[in-house]
Amino acid sequence: MQISSDEFNAYMKPSTAFERNKHMKHLTHALLSALVISFAPISADAQTGGDETTVDLGGAVLTRPAYVGSDQYQTNLLPYIGFENLYGFDMRGLAISSDVIEMGTGKGPGKWSLEAGPRVSFDFGRDSSDSPTLAGLDDIDSSLLLGGFTRATYGIIGFDLAVGQDVIGGHDGFVADASVGTRYPGQGWFVAPIVTLSWANQNFTQDIYGISxxxxxxxxxxxFNTKSGFxxxxxxxxxxxxxxxxWSLTGLISYREALGDYRDSPIIQAEDGTAAGVFATVGIARRFNF
Structure with missing residues (x-):
C-alpha cells in the first residue's frame, strides 16, 4: 500500500538494509499491473516520505495465458518505468493514481489507515488471431479505465478496492477488484500472500466470456450470454x-480461476480453453531519487 508512516516503515522493515531499499514496491506494482491485478495496499513496501520524487526503471519476464480462458501460454519481456510523488501523482505499471484522502492513526499493530483517490489504468485488448477458437469473433480493443481506489490497513492486514469504467470503447465495461492480504518481512526480503475477487458488469463479461x-x-x-457478477x-x-x-529482485506466482456460470463459456470449454490460469513473473528494478 502507499505507506507514508515512518513508524509503519520501521515495523514492516526491521532490517537496516530493507529500510534503505524502498524501491521494491514499484517493481511489485509493475508486475501486478501487467497481470491486471490490484494488490497495491497489501504487497508494497513503504513509500518514501516528504516531497521526494522517485523514478524506478527496470524490466520483467512475464509468463501468462494468451488470453482469459486459454490454456496456451506466452512469455514476454516487459520494460518498466514508474514514479512516485510527481506533482502528487504515482505511476505503477499501467496505472496512475493520486492520494486525495489520507486518514487514520497510522499503520502497524493496533492502528488503522485509510487512503483514497482517483485512478486511471490501461488494459490491453484481445485479437481474434490469438487462437483458432477466437476465429470469427470481434477483436476487443484496448481500454482506458477511469475510476478510483480505496486502500486501508487494520493492524498487519491490508485491503484494497480499485474500480474503473472504460471510456474509449474497448470492452466498455465497469470493473472492480477487491483484495485482502498481509506481508511478512525478513532481513532484506519479504513474502506476501494475497487473495483478489473480481467483479464486472455485463459489458465486460459479455466481451470476455460471451458469444453473441x-x-x-x-x-x-x-x-452464450452473460450477466454482471463476480x-x-x-x-x-x-x-x-x-x-x-x-537494486531489488521481485517475483510472483498467481493462480486465477473463473467463477460460476462464466466457467460454461464456449471459450473456456473449447479444446484449448480452461477455467484456470497461472501467471508467473520475475523482474528487476533500480530506484532513482530526486
Missing amino acids: QAQTATSALDQ HQVSATLLGGIDLDED
Whole structure:
C-alpha cells in the first residue's frame, strides 16, 4: 500500500538494509499491473516520505495465458518505468493514481489507515488471431479505465478496492477488484500472500466470456450470454529480495480461476480453453531519487 508512516516503515522493515531499499514496491506494482491485478495496499513496501520524487526503471519476464480462458501460454519481456510523488501523482505499471484522502492513526499493530483517490489504468485488448477458437469473433480493443481506489490497513492486514469504467470503447465495461492480504518481512526480503475477487458488469463479461448471436454465424462457437457478477478469483504469492541499496529482485506466482456460470463459456470449454490460469513473473528494478 502507499505507506507514508515512518513508524509503519520501521515495523514492516526491521532490517537496516530493507529500510534503505524502498524501491521494491514499484517493481511489485509493475508486475501486478501487467497481470491486471490490484494488490497495491497489501504487497508494497513503504513509500518514501516528504516531497521526494522517485523514478524506478527496470524490466520483467512475464509468463501468462494468451488470453482469459486459454490454456496456451506466452512469455514476454516487459520494460518498466514508474514514479512516485510527481506533482502528487504515482505511476505503477499501467496505472496512475493520486492520494486525495489520507486518514487514520497510522499503520502497524493496533492502528488503522485509510487512503483514497482517483485512478486511471490501461488494459490491453484481445485479437481474434490469438487462437483458432477466437476465429470469427470481434477483436476487443484496448481500454482506458477511469475510476478510483480505496486502500486501508487494520493492524498487519491490508485491503484494497480499485474500480474503473472504460471510456474509449474497448470492452466498455465497469470493473472492480477487491483484495485482502498481509506481508511478512525478513532481513532484506519479504513474502506476501494475497487473495483478489473480481467483479464486472455485463459489458465486460459479455466481451470476455460471451458469444453473441451474430458471432455464432461467423465462428464455430455457440451463443452464450452473460450477466454482471463476480467472474474471477485469484490467489497470489509475491516475494522480493534486496540486491543492494539501489537494486531489488521481485517475483510472483498467481493462480486465477473463473467463477460460476462464466466457467460454461464456449471459450473456456473449447479444446484449448480452461477455467484456470497461472501467471508467473520475475523482474528487476533500480530506484532513482530526486
